Amino acid sequence: MKRGNYVDKEIIALRGYYESRTRSYDPLTESIPVCGKNIRFAPYELFDGTVCVWIPEDFAIMPERIAKVRYITEYRPPVILTNDRYDENFCFHLLGDEEIPSPVLLDQMVQNMQDTILLHAPESVMYDHGSILSDRMEGRWFEYKGFTLDEETYNLQFLIYSAPYLLAGIFNCRMAFYDGWREAVLWLMEHVEIRKQEEKLK
Secondary structure (H helix, E strand, O other), rough: HHHHHHHHHHHOOOOHHHHHHHHHHOOOOOOEEEEEEEEOOOEEEEEEOOEEEEOOOEEEOOOHHHHHHHHOOOOOEEEEEEEEOOOOOOEEEEEOHHHHHOOEEEEEHHHHHHHHHHHHOOOOOEEEEEEEEOOOEEEEEEEEEOOOOOOOEOOOOEEEEEEEEEEEEEEEEEEEHHHHHHHHHHHHHHOOOOOOHHHHOO
């Protein structure tokens, strides 16, 4: 346990370094270094064009046979984009206004999500959290370390609301690659586009 706590503190201490490193790149126009590779991001439309996200250009939809093993629950996200090793994943679920509780209280939703994680996996370690704000949307995110049978996993979960839609998402990877991905994923969330029906028709 002491060793684990020490490692967690090391992770937090390194955060500033990796943040400053990532800020020197513009993922919209150039590749960025992630885990020793130069990765180029590209726009990817989801949910019949309602959502547009920026995803590594070599990611693809996870095959159903793999998704059934990796995400055992029947409530797994309807869209899972992954690398060729299936160990770095972006997952998305889009809710319409009829599925969203009113009023939309993102802070309370995130707290409920964290409580659920700790209820079912009390060994999880919660890290940082933050907000996503723009003229057209509002969002919240939080990150935590989870555990599988043979390794630790890094998870960054988020909610982005732009009436009448709520986009729920999560990124996960092996904890060893946390430092390379975190800022890229935070950047991705800031550039999510959620379109209203009339905008899709233009």
